[in-house]
Amino acid sequence: RVPDGRRGTRRRGTRRASVERDRRIDDAIERVDRVDRVEAPSSMVARAPRDDDDDDERDDDDDEEKLLGRTRSDGTGTTARERIASGDDEWDERDSARAESTGRTRARDEDASRGTKTVKLAIDGMTCAACAGGVERALRTAKGVTSASVSLIPEGVAVVDYDPEHTGARTLIDAVEEIGFGASVYRGGGDERAKPNREQSKYREDLKMSIALTAPIVLTNLMLERIWSPKVMRGLSFWVFVKCALATRVQFGVGMRFHRGALNSLKRGASNMDVLVSLSTNVAYGVSVFSMLYCLFFGSMFARDYFDTSAMLITFILIGKYLETSARGKTSAAVTKLLELTPRNATLLRPTKDDAEFSEKIIATELIHVGDLLKVFPGARVPADGVVVRGEAFIDESMVSGETMPVTRKVGARVIGGTINEGNTFVIRAEKVGADSTLHQIVHLVENAQLVKAPIQAFADRISNIFVPAVVVLASITFFSWLIAGWVNSFPTVWVPTNENKTLFAMMFGISVLVTAFPCALGLA
16 A cells, blocks of 8 residues: 555656657647658649638648648558657657658759759750760750750750750750851751661762763863873963862862861861861862963963862762761661651541440541540551450550560450451550650650660760860871972982872872871761
């Protein structure tokens, strides 16, 4: 039996323990409420308008919930209140901290995803990997851009992630145009995919013209000058004027694209393959014209002409460009053929007035809506992704799975647009149309995969950025080395061809370095 004094002391201690436990419970609930507010920001919650009665009822519910305790189970069926009341301080500190950390991370990820947008740009005027690298650097240095990836194959596309609060598509397009390239928002339609074909056609026409003008120059050097070479003016042969006229058309007509590309590259403080092409051909052409003028004024040739060199260089480069655009066109053709698997028309079933029967109407597949009933006849392609609602389908899905044997699709089974019906007539309900269909998603994945650079490709791009300056430096070193060697008579005089001096002899070695380097295997690869 407990004495009365001891009994009062025990009751006071029990009350103090109860108060302490209630305080811990309230603190834990407050922390849980704070975590919930972080996990579900107020900006992400759509709140409906409430009247005063609803507010009173909601407040009563909140008070009741606070009194009863929030049921937050740990997998064992024990609520937060029960575990706290039982004195589980470890859960109180550990799980609350984990919940707060998770909430902060989730909120940060949501803010990051909401703050970044992606735009795809179509780039015009790129001719080599150095051009793509220049565009990529210009986009990455633009304000608000988080990442940028530029691909030359198949049609010149840039994918840019940016902060919409600091920049936009118009600003990005201006940044590309400032360095001499054209840019527009990528539409992803047939016009964009047909661009490599149009470029291939243009290169084909230029190549035909270049061959038609270069062939007579080569023929003249090899045969005509040896058969008949009349002198026209101050000892100049008639064929020299003919070659000059033909080479001028090649140099500044067909080859103007290279000179324009080199000028734009130098304006932005970079160098690409066009710089090497323009530099080497202009040097060969300039030496030839200077030699002609020298003969007209002084009566003797400064050196033989090199009109055939400049014309043939441009012709060979056009051959390489034509082969490159042909490969790019084949890549785009593969994507286009995927889209052509979708039939042009579909048979739409529309209910009659009494809803007892359906009428049939032929519509374009672009006009299919989600939920439309479509009839698929034997041998026809499925017009859209959907679900079989009537009949039994035997579908050839080899375009997706590679399986040559038809598969059975009963009522409720899904079918893919573009696959072939090899069985009886059946009816589907369209679920995915347009850009949401499986075929368009495959095309989207293929196009995005082309923008992802392999590590070796990124390494080649870095090398190409320094390749052109390195070649120019090496050509200059070669020229000055042979020039100095000629001044100090380090090689026999008989090495210098007739009608040439040591300066021109040294210059031809420098031109050889440029000529050998510009059809660079690295750039073509």
